[in-house]
Amino acid sequence: MKLYISNCKSCGKKIPLNLNAPSRAHIRNIYGDQFSVECSNCCNINDYTPSDIHAESQVNSTIKGGAIGGAIGLLGGPIGLLIGGAIGGAIGNDQDTQEKNQVKRFNRSY
Numbered sequence: 716m717k718l719y720i721s722n723c724k725s726c727g728k729k730i731p732l733n734l735n736a737p738s739r740a741h742i743r744n745i746y747g748d749q750f751s752v753e754c755s756n757c758c759n760i761n762d763y764t765p766s767d768i769h770a771e772s773q774v775n776s777t778i779k780g781g782a783i784g785g786a787i788g789l790l791g792g793p794i795g796l797l798i799g800g801a802i803g804g805a806i807g808n809d810q811d812t813q814e815k816n817q818v819k820r821f822n823r824s825y
């Protein structure tokens with residue numbers, strides 16, 4: 716899961732945040748009701764509140780899972796590759812679902 720500020724107050728671009736929190740309440744606990752963020756695009760520093768922060772899922776976990784499964788499969792020959800790929804895909808999908816739930820939970824938080 717990645718956190719970002721949807722609109723920079725100076726240039727309107729998305730600012731990716733290098734922090735991790737399960738909800739906006741956690742961010743409020745750590746950073747307070749207002750905090751300054753430097754935009755990675757225009758370098759202007761503006762004040763934001765926890766409600767300006769949104770979460771999005773990091774994609775590609777299905778591919779990652781497939782690669783893990785593929786690696787397991789390589790050890791077991793061609794049939795293993797197919798089975799390994801399928802297992803890996805399942806692992807990836809599971810991570811996807813977990814991630815989506817975390818994102819949903821964050822975006823619903825206050």
Ligand SMILES: [Zn+2]
Nearest residue numbers: 723726754757
């Ligand atoms: Zn900016």
